[in-house]
Amino acid sequence: MTLAPDAIAAAVKAGLQAALETTGGANASYIPYLAGVPSGLCGVCAVTPDGQLFEAGDTRHGFAIESISKVFTLALALEQSGREAVRAKIGARPTGLPFNSVIALELHGDKPLSPLVNAGAIATASFIKASGREDRWSQILGCYRAFAAAELPLSKEVNESEQATNLHNRAIVWLLASAGNCFCDPPEALDVYTRQCSVLVTCAELATMAGTLANRGVNPVSKTKVVSPGNVPPILAEMAMEGLYDTSGDWAYEVGLPGKSGVGGGVMAVAPGKLGIAAFSPPLDPFGNSVRAQKAVRTVAGALGLNLYAA
Numbered sequence: 233m234t235l236a237p238d239a240i241a242a243a244v245k246a247g248l249q250a251a252l253e254t255t256g257g258a259n260a261s262y263i264p265y266l267a268g269v270p271s272g273l274c275g276v277c278a279v280t281p282d283g284q285l286f287e288a289g290d291t292r293h294g295f296a297i298e299s300i301s302k303v304f305t306l307a308l309a310l311e312q313s314g315r316e317a318v319r320a321k322i323g324a325r326p327t328g329l330p331f332n333s334v335i336a337l338e339l340h341g342d343k344p345l346s347p348l349v350n351a352g353a354i355a356t357a358s359f360i361k362a363s364g365r366e367d368r369w370s371q372i373l374g375c376y377r378a379f380a381a382a383e384l385p386l387s388k389e390v391n392e393s394e395q396a397t398n399l400h401n402r403a404i405v406w407l408l409a410s411a412g413n414c415f416c417d418p419p420e421a422l423d424v425y426t427r428q429c430s431v432l433v434t435c436a437e438l439a440t441m442a443g444t445l446a447n448r449g450v451n452p453v454s455k456t457k458v459v460s461p462g463n464v465p466p467i468l469a470e471m472a473m474e475g476l477y478d479t480s481g482d483w484a485y486e487v488g489l490p491g492k493s494g495v496g497g498g499v500m501a502v503a504p505g506k507l508g509i510a511a512f513s514p515p516l517d518p519f520g521n522s523v524r525a526q527k528a529v530r531t532v533a534g535a536l537g538l539n540l541y542a543a
Contacts, residue, residue, distance in 0.1 A: 257515030257523035279443030298494030358421035442508030488539030
């Protein structure tokens with residue numbers, strides 16, 4: 233069933249209003265740049281498979297993509313190496329522990345279980361077939377830009393802030409390397425992973441990236457095939473299992489769509505064949521998910537009856 237444009241526009245407007253009425257949360261404080269982003273910013277967007285954009289609020293403010301980037305590096309790895317190789321090397325199971333957990337690695341022989349937690353995302357960046365650091369980075373950034381149909385910039389300020397504070401991830405990458413689960417030079421893998429988290433997107437661009445997944449891998453704006461249709465289902469499966477970290481099960485229960493959050497304040501969700509949704513607001517819950525962006529996406533999905541598990 234095709235969604236009526238008027239219904240989408242009304243749902244997006246309602247999503248913004250519901251988000252603005254939601255209180256609580258705090259900006260990520262462990263990355264200095266994120267701590268200084270104005271906490272009142274809030275926007276919500278939706279993009280249809282035919283490229284229609286619906287938006288409300290602060291939808292053109294660039295924010296750090298952070299962990300949402302993991303979805304798109306995974307897409308590149310799947311395109312290069314195939315779903316079975318990625319599952320064998322990176323994994324396809326939720327960890328049941330925080331996104332930056334070292335214990336999750338230790339419990340499983342220093343092998344990541346999911347490409348959507350930090351250990352698995354660093355391993356995924358290292359798994360990209362590349363001739364060296366800059367080639368690896370160029371391929372990853374090029375993939376993101378193809379998903380967004382936009383020239384997404386790397387923020388020097390965000391990157392410097394993150395590179396200076398990524399001590400925990402330095403421990404993770406060396407644990408991966410010690411078990412043979414980092415597939416390039418460890419400092420290179422960590423540097424590229426940190427860069428990918430420091431890319432700036434707007435809510436409108438993020439909705440287009442989600443819309444590309446909703447459109448079976450074809451960008452709804454550029455009409456370019458970005459990822460093979462056969463690689464979209466494993467991406468959505470990973471998002472459903474681990475996309476909102478510790479609260480992924482609650483998200484599936486309440487929203488019923490594959491989603492992904494980032495500590496920059498973004499949340500995206502995919503309704504296959506129907507809609508890509510994105511929202512942004514900096515204050516986070518204790519698990520690293522934007523409080524208001526979750527509310528916005530939940531409202532849009534509910535208003536349009538997008539829950540995949542509904543009869």
